[in-house]
Amino acid sequence: MTSKAYALEASHLTKSFGALKAVDDVSFSVYQGEIFGFLGPNGAGKTTTLRMLTGLLTPDDGRVAIQGFDLQTSLVKAKMQMGVIPEVGTIYVDLTAEQNLALTGRYYGLSRERIAQRTKELLSALGLYDRRADRVRTYSKGMRQRISFACAIIHEPSVLFMDEPTEGLDVQSRRLLIDMVLELNRKGCTIFLTTHNIEEANALCQRVAIINKGRLVALDRPETLRSSFEKTQSVEVSFDPPLDGDALCGGHVSKVETSGDKFILYTDDLHGTIEYVTDIARQRGVRILSLRTRGPSLEEAFVMLTESTSRGCVIND
Template sequence: MGERVIEVSGLTKYYGELLAVDHISFGVRRGEIFGFLGPNGAGKTTTIRMLVGLTRPSEGTAIIDGYDIREEIVEIKRRVGVVPETSNLYDELTVWENLLYMARLYRVPRAERGERVRELLETFDLWKRRDTKFRRLSKGLKRRATVAAALVHRPSILFLDEPTTGLDVVSAGALRGLMRRLREMGVTVFLTTHYIEEADQLCDRVAVIVKGKIVAVDTPENMKSAVQGTPVLEVVFDSPLPSLETEKMDLGTIVVEGNRVKILTEDPSSTLEAVIKLARRHGLRIELVNTLRPSLEDAFVKLTGVSPELMRVEKERGR
């Protein structure tokens, strides 16, 4: 797990005057699942696009599996698989034809193509759908087929951009299981997600990017430890908190999940008093008060100042 398979140095991207990615540097170790977290518009997708050759960096570079993204991008493309945010296989082709086409484009030896596609379709539980046109698949199956297509040339590194966004719980769970299996097979997984819990469950290490800058790179456990000193107050109301009020509350860093509010606060006593006042003002009943060990979500909130719930809502709206 020591060797760095991705080494990013001073990678920067300007779109005109807009600085989308600001001189970021980090490394990814071979065989790990590396999470790239950040609020919407933080620069996650732009970073992936630079690493896989869809966008040229304005400054800086990255070495992937020994090749420089500025000079040897075709060599890099042979070695990496990419699952974009949108499942973009060919609607007019069947699942089998799509994977076979990818195998041909990536120059998988002719004798191995059929067997490899069959193996992947069985692994991804798509064998029975092999003759179905891609456009007729459900969202979850499309996602699975897109991941399978990205693996047909047996890449050593797999980039996944928001792989579980918009998927139902079962499909998302299945996809997470697949990512773990890939890690067991020695594939390095580079994953962007706005689901903090997903990153917590899956990733060996995570990087947090905010406004184009990396603010932390560490294991989820170390990130949680970093905010250990800050108590988290969890309050459950009998009905959802009016969203505008939560924004106006001057209680500290807040995460709202329906009826549940989590507050990172240095002063739980005063915060609790303020919450009780707020509940009275809105005729809400407090059903539960609890103090929690900080989660990765809490660490993320502390680092970015952005509510993951708000991020999820924005992401879903944007789709």
């Protein structure tokens, strides 16, 4: 099993909800032992993809294999290989932490002894052993997320799926969860996580796929994607008398947008672009009425990655 190069293979995954194509012909593979990020804005199709990868939702088209087990033909074997922390928790709040773990352990066919051993191990590592007999209802969000994590890995899966696992967590719970994930990964577990946080993807993942409007728009190392992010910084400027947008293409400007009487110049070099704009104003004998800089924008990065015309200067009204 471990000789297989890929822990996960998805090919041509497609899912529609009525007229909406939530996931559109998505294909990618995840290497053994990799931390793979699935990054995209809200509504991009991350959860729908994850649900298809984990056998919770049947695709309209396409296939998934987990550790070489095809979900269509070997669902149970594939499921034994995976742990899942869904977007909305599936832990039972009226049960205690121990009971939740016992229930999940039994689902995966673990023996009573093994369940007891894993419960002690996991709850101690997660700082919840003292609270093991308390109902989950009395837990904070961070504590509940830790229990979800424990349930997801009780059977020692070789691939762990997490849907925006750090969303809404306090800094401490977030750190603890990330440390647990890294530790699990060091022991060889492959990690697939969805996020809309580019910083998180950057910090954790070896490779990141970017999904927007159901389509995979990029798959690369986070450093490479980061440069796309940096290109989304912008300078907003207006002139008196007004200039033509064409005049502003050049220098480090990758795209010019008009917004009322203002131009938004996208660039990876804010400082150079301010100088560039000042030079143009001087050359043309016009005054700068307003000038403002804006930091990188994730939404804009998704748009840029989606557009095929990411090179050269594009003018959009």
